[in-house]
Amino acid sequence: MTKSVVLASASPRRTALLKQMNIAHTIQPADIDESPRLNETPLSLVSRLAAEKGLAVKAKLASKQTLTDDTVILASDTLIAFNGQSVGKPENKADAKRILTMLSGNTHEVLTAISVLNNTRQQTQVITTSVTFAALTNEQITAYWETGEPADKAGSYAIQGIGGEFVVSINGSASAVIGLPLYETRQLLNEFGVVS
């Protein structure tokens, strides 16, 4: 039986990546509280948020009576880990400047969790990618904020956009940094019978 894939995300990057994989899907964004718990590690946080986004959408579909045995939900979360701290989207210009100053000239980790679930089970996986930034000047950081690109991105940058100019090297999955690791997503969707 053909599976019906529901992407639990409002991110245009994630739907573009899923389309790139040629996987037909519908979109049902998850609206959850993304605040970290006390002393929660970046790994636990990213994994919990992806899993909770998936469960929230499952509950929404169940309440609308559109959850069937063939429904497969895919949820994801991306955050940056630097010095053991989780860094999400910037709150405002000052916060983006603080984050980019911190990442300047340093290596950070981008953590992306994917969570796939159906009526009976859920599997969650975290993909870690190292990204090394060039040293950035204050002028560069301010000019970058003005482009509008950093506002809705974890770590205040987009590797697929203008922010790619700051990246000296990357070790890991480029698609995971943008929001959905293509290789691991296909593997997990295969385990849920979506692709062969």
Ligand SMILES: Cc1cn([C@H]2C[C@H](O)[C@@H](COP(=O)(O)OP(=O)(O)OP(=O)(O)O)O2)c(=O)[nH]c1=O
């Ligand atoms: C580091 C980095 C992040 N990002 C994006 C990916 C994610 O969309 C976003 C991190 O925020 P998320 O909270 O993971 O996702 P989202 O709010 O955009 O969408 P949803 O929760 O509905 O799935 O940052 C890039 O596009 N490029 C990058 O280089």
